[in-house]
Amino acid sequence: MMPCETVALYVHIPFCRSRCHYCAFNTYAGLESLIPAYGEALMAEARSAPEVRARTLYLGGGTPSLLPAELLARLLDFLRGRFGLPEGAEVTLEANPGTVDETYLWAARAAGVNRLSLGVQSVHEDELRLLGRRHTWSEAVAAVRAARAAGMDVVNLDLIYGLPGQTLARWQETLEAALALEPDHLSLYALTLEEGTPLEQRVACGELPPPDDDLAAEMYEWAEEHLERAGFVHYEISNWAQIGPEGPRVCQHNLVYWHNEPYLGLGAGAASWWGGRRWNNVRHPEEYIRRLTAGGLVAENVEEIPLRLEMGETMMMGLRLLEGVDDARFRARFGRGLAGVFGAELAHLAEQGLMEWDGQTARLTPRGRLLGNRVFVEFL
Ligand code: SF4
Numbered sequence: 001m002m003p004c005e006t007v008a009l010y011v012h013i014p015f016c017r018s019r020c021h022y023c024a025f026n027t028y029a030g031l032e033s034l035i036p037a038y039g040e041a042l043m044a045e046a047r048s049a050p051e052v053r054a055r056t057l058y059l060g061g062g063t064p065s066l067l068p069a070e071l072l073a074r075l076l077d078f079l080r081g082r083f084g085l086p087e088g089a090e091v092t093l094e095a096n097p098g099t100v101d102e103t104y105l106w107a108a109r110a111a112g113v114n115r116l117s118l119g120v121q122s123v124h125e126d127e128l129r130l131l132g133r134r135h136t137w138s139e140a141v142a143a144v145r146a147a148r149a150a151g152m153d154v155v156n157l158d159l160i161y162g163l164p165g166q167t168l169a170r171w172q173e174t175l176e177a178a179l180a181l182e183p184d185h186l187s188l189y190a191l192t193l194e195e196g197t198p199l200e201q202r203v204a205c206g207e208l209p210p211p212d213d214d215l216a217a218e219m220y221e222w223a224e225e226h227l228e229r230a231g232f233v234h235y236e237i238s239n240w241a242q243i244g245p246e247g248p249r250v251c252q253h254n255l256v257y258w259h260n261e262p263y264l265g266l267g268a269g270a271a272s273w274w275g276g277r278r279w280n281n282v283r284h285p286e287e288y289i290r291r292l293t294a295g296g297l298v299a300e301n302v303e304e305i306p307l308r309l310e311m312g313e314t315m316m317m318g319l320r321l322l323e324g325v326d327d328a329r330f331r332a333r334f335g336r337g338l339a340g341v342f343g344a345e346l347a348h349l350a351e352q353g354l355m356e357w358d359g360q361t362a363r364l365t366p367r368g369r370l371l372g373n374r375v376f377v378e379f380l
Helices: 032-047 069-083 102-110 125-131 137-149 168-180 198-204 213-229 252-258 285-293 307-318 327-334 338-351 366-370 372-379
Strands: 005-013 052-061 091-095 115-121 154-161 185-190 233-236 239-241 263-266 271-274 277-281 299-304 355-357 361-364
Touching: 005 069, 005 252, 005 271, 032 069, 032 263, 032 285, 052 069, 052 252, 069 102, 102 137, 115 125, 115 137, 137 154, 154 168, 154 213, 168 213, 185 213, 213 233, 213 366, 252 307, 263 277, 307 327, 307 338, 307 372, 327 338, 338 355, 338 361, 338 372, 361 366, 366 372
Parallel strands: 005 052, 005 263, 052 091, 091 115, 115 154, 154 185
Antiparallel strands: 185 239, 233 239, 263 271, 271 277, 277 299, 355 361
């Protein structure tokens, strides 16, 4: 069969050295001994995956930088061949400071990784401890230097704000320190207290103050202004890109999600959206390996996505982008314009000051960006 469609290819690596106190991702501590078998299982899943071509590749987790360098190189080589990844395509590796050094990153770069996304989170050691992060700020600085030395094209830093008890000044110090490292890209996330996590429980029992939404909004607005002055392009609610020789260094892989275009996920718990269907894989890595070793299937919860839902999700994802949703692009994809499908919702949100709609583009106002979830539900 001829490869027919391009997708963003995601590979999930569900292993971490320990669980951070706020984390609700599908990841496991103490199972690193499974990594070699997991690598084989990933390749087995790739062999039986749909006949598609990949335009980007993203290794997320978990902590993908726990993959030994030789396995990483073999996996990337295999996936590049299997999915026809073009030369120079964006290949991202998520990593935690303290798990990578220059030797590892040289090997990753030689294997084709050109974008490194580092979970740095905070400059303050007490905040890192509160979050249950294993690394220190100086390890984050060392990881950025090593990434530069290894020749990574793009270095992204993830930072978290809105921590219990965090002041605006402390957040400003984190962002200033991160900027001093000259990243190409920044992802800033407000802390969400996920049910059942140790951090949520400490807040629930009154040991820590609950998050202050107004203060978190102030932190976000300060970051928006500050990053604009620092020359960053704010292109998605939580993402900023520095300008490179070919324009803003936006994450090409995530753009596929925000445009609600097809993606294929490999690995335990990974989600896919392709051919009008969405599904996710079995979550636990042991079960994932077991099924693939036995020649079985790992996809679960396969769901047909009706057109109306696809249109709503295209709005929900597209409005995360500051460029908004373009009527002509929407019409080319669905055969109907935004006004015809969502006229009432757009008018209602514009009245509330959450949306700008000029008949050609729908985009969130600054207030809409702060209250995104209130907007998104309107389209589903
Ligand atoms: S490193 Fe990331 S994925 Fe792993 S436990 Fe911490 S937050 Fe979760």
